Amino acid sequence: MLIDLVIGRRLLRVAAVFGVAVAVLLLSGSQGAPAAAPAPVNVLLVTIDTLRVDRVGAYGSRAGLTPAMDALAKQGVVFEQATVPVPLTRPSHVSLLTGKLPFQHGIRDNFSFSLGAGHRTLAEVLKARGYATGGFVGAFMLNAQSGLNRGFDEFDDEFDGAGRQSALIAEHQRLAGEVERRAETWIERAASGSRPFFAWVHFYDPHSPYDPPPPYRARHAGRPYDGEVAYTDSVLGRLIARLDRLGVRGRTLLVVTSDHGEGLNDHGEAEHGFFLYETTVRVPLIMRLAGSLPAGLRIPREARSIDVLPTILELVGASGAAPPGIPGRSLVTAVADPGGPAPPSYAETLFPRLHFECADLRSIRLDGWKYIEAPRPELYDLRGDPGERTNLYAREGRRAASLRSRLLDSLGGSLEAGVVGATRPAPDAETQRKLASLGYVSGSRGSAGADPKDSIAPFQAYTRAVRGAFEAYDRGDLQTAASGFEAAIAGGRAGFDVYFYLGAAYLGLGQAERAVAPLQEATRRNASYTPAAIELAGAYVRLNRADDATAVLRAALSSDAGNFQLHSHLGYAARLRRDLALARQEYETARELNPGDFDVRMNLSSIYRDAGDAPRALEEVEAALGIRQDSADAYNHKGMLLGGAGSFLEAARAFERAASLSPKNPQFWFNLGLARFREGDRSAAADSLRRALALKPDFAEARALLAQVAGK
Ligand SMILES: [Zn+2]
Structure with a gap:
């Protein structure tokens, strides 16, 4: 549908929107000269989470919340009736970035395993076409664990508190301004490179809790959701202006859309995920590419978020690179025929069942x-x-x-x-x-x-009630959290997530016995949620039920085969059962799936050491230290390996690092003293042993060694 118009040395990609689509090749000026190679088109995809269509000026809002989006709409194409196939952040983004429906890519809920390796993402496709790729996300449920990091040279998913396990994953977010700053730096670098770039920028702010930063909080007092939308639009405006300043606006395809809307109590729904009404399934979708897409065109026919991937590929001249068999269809035909027929738009939500037994x-x-x-x-x-x-x-x-x-x-x-x-x-x-x-x-x-x-009112009441328990869990008050989760379950209809966090709370309280039943229930209700299987296996391990742990982990592998953590835990369970050959095999599989995991490397190092393979053991601990340079344990482990091999000088150096990283650990000072003693430096050895004894006066081995050191 796109026609290349070569005008002089400049190549414009123009959609055939003016009546009959006829391929025209205009070679003006330098008649007969070879046509210039098509200038590569950059792609900037912006997803604004939880953006309700009726808050956007380009979609009829009079509130003036979205000047940046409205200006963009005048410069590009507005799809008036765009929808997503699922009103939940992770599955909806996966559909957008794969061109597939949820039951095809398998991601049905925010609580989910990683996207399977067989599903190609837009980033993977564009990277294979030579694009520099950068992803910048504002929420925990789109982090690398989702699998959406695949294909990105740089993937930025750092969050405050992402290190601690939290129930309120929705609140692990970054302000749009922070995401934009990081994206901007990358785009600036990418724009000066020789390759075209693809950037995906995700702003999470309009998602609950609604808490816009100043001055939007005061400006939209009493309407905090609107304040979040206005704030996010201002950040979007900054990002768009950056394209102008970098001089890449004309050759950058800009796509702005959302993953779902927000109920705001329409149909009784406060947020999203429970229903499939237009308030949450319909989203804004605006595209701009000067020269290819007409300015100000409004398209009334239906469009689907699964169509975005093939549309982007067609607009950058890479239609042939679309993954085979995807149901998404390029919307470039809609540009040519805005009122024409459209394929049906499918949507689903399993949320009511998974979270409220509906x-x-x-x-x-x-x-x-x-x-x-x-x-x-x-x-x-x-x-x-x-x-x-x-x-x-x-x-x-x-x-x-x-x-x-x-x-x-x-x-x-x-x-x-x-x-x-x-x-x-x-x-x-x-x-x-x-x-x-x-x-x-x-x-x-x-x-x-x-x-x-028939369940929305009790669901809203349940959500409010259980929120306190999640908050208690988040601040580490596990006893209060457990009581709250128990109360929700006693109320009759709790989701699998409540069972999961109840079990996790009991585990955290050291009550593995009590953790088993709720974790079993969580895995029964949502077998595809791997962390539930992992926690259940952890409970079994603590109860010395290594066989049960193994069975649970093996079952989880059937739906989440590429998960290195499952293999890592299987390795642990095998070690407990003293099956070292199997432990080694499982950890090696885990390493193959994720070479960058510190714990896997450390465990492999111990296994190789126990098998008498010192060089490999050392190799693994070096790899672990490459991943985490500040691990005192890893330096200590390295020192033990070196000491065991008779390299006392090097061992002492490793123990020195361990002791300097963790100076209050008497064991590290003892090890250092021992290595120095063996190496022949008695006075340094004595110093180290005294440090150990100062920290732990009843350290018998240290006292005995000090006597030996001082003895001659
Ligand atoms: Zn979302």
Whole structure:
């Protein structure tokens, strides 16, 4: 659909929007001269989390919250009816960045395993095309664990508190300004390089809690969500202005969109994830590429976030690089024919089931109509009733049935097919039975639960009640947290996450016995949430039930095969069972999957040492120190290896580092004293041993060695 217009030495990529699409090659000026190679197009993709369409001026808001987006809309193309296939941050971003629906990529909830290696992301595709790639995210659920870091040369996902495990992952976020600063630095460097760049910038601010920074807090007093939107738009404006200052605006495709909207109590929903109404499923989608996309074009036909990947690839001249079999379709055809037909837009949410024991929801939107599959199905005429107030299901039975069959088509024939995941090989009967017993094949259960419509009020009350427990967990008050989680469970309908954090709280309190039942329940309710399996295995390990730990970890591998942590924990369980050959094999697999994990390297070093392979043991501890230079334990371990090999001088150096990093550890000073003694430096040895004894006066070995050192 795109036509290359070569004008002089300049090449513009222009969409065929003016009537008939005819390929025209204009060679003016230098007739017959070879055409210049197409200038590579940079890509800047900005996702503004939780952005409700009706807060954006370009989508009809009069509140003046979004001057940057509104200006962009005038310079580019506005997709008026864009939707996402799932109103949850992680699965929605995965769909955007893979062009696949949730049941195809397998990421259905924010609590999820990493994206499988078989799914190619936009970053991977563009990197393979020679792009410099940088990702900058503002929220914990999009961190490297999500797998969305794949394909990025630089991936920036540092958060305050990301080191501690937290229930309120939603609150581990960075201000948009901080994300933008880091992205800007990278873009500036990338723009001066010889390769085109792809940057993905994610702003999380409009997500709850709504707490805009000044002056937006005061300016939008009483409407903090609007304040967050206004603040984020101002940061977006700064980022866009940077493209101008760098002189790359004309050859940078800019895409601005969101992962979902926000309920703000419409339909009774405070936030998002529970329903599939337009308040949360519809999102802004604006694209600008001067010369290729017409300025100010508004497209009324439906567009899907899964279409963004193929659209970007077409606009940068890389259509052929689209991963095979993706359902997303390039929207460049919509630019040529804004009112033309569009494929159906599928959406789902398993959140009501996973978090509140209700039925799953699935919907299909086509030609301005929307059908929602629920225990009490719904049908809306979005053109006449954009607020989805009047359910026409009973009146328009034939239309509803036709849309339902389109929904089933999207799912490959049955609702259950959509649950297992179309891209997974069909499991054999035995595996299927096991998965079913784990609650994994849940299509029938999913539609058999209570209708979310009838559960929104109790769900909101439950959310408020359980929030206190999550906050207690976050500040380390595990006893209060555990009581709060127990109360939520006693209330009747708790999500798997409550069972998970209850178990984690008991583990943290040293009550492994009590942790087992809630963790078992969490894995039963959401078998694809690997951390629940890992915590359960941890509880078993503490109870000396290494066989049970192994069984749980092996089961988790069936849905999350590429997870190095599972192999690492299997290695640990094998060591407990004194199966050193298996332990070694599991840790080596973990290392292969993630060479950058400190603990895996340290454990391998111990295993090689125990097997008498000192050189490899040393190699691993060196690798560990390459990952974490400030680890006193690693230096101590290295010193022991060197000392064991008779290299006392080098061993002493390693112990010195350990002792200087952790000067209050008497063991390190003792080891240093011993190494110095063996090396022949008695006075230095005595100094070190005295330090050890000063820290631990009843350190018998240190006292004995000091006597020996002083003895002659
Ligand atoms: Zn989100």
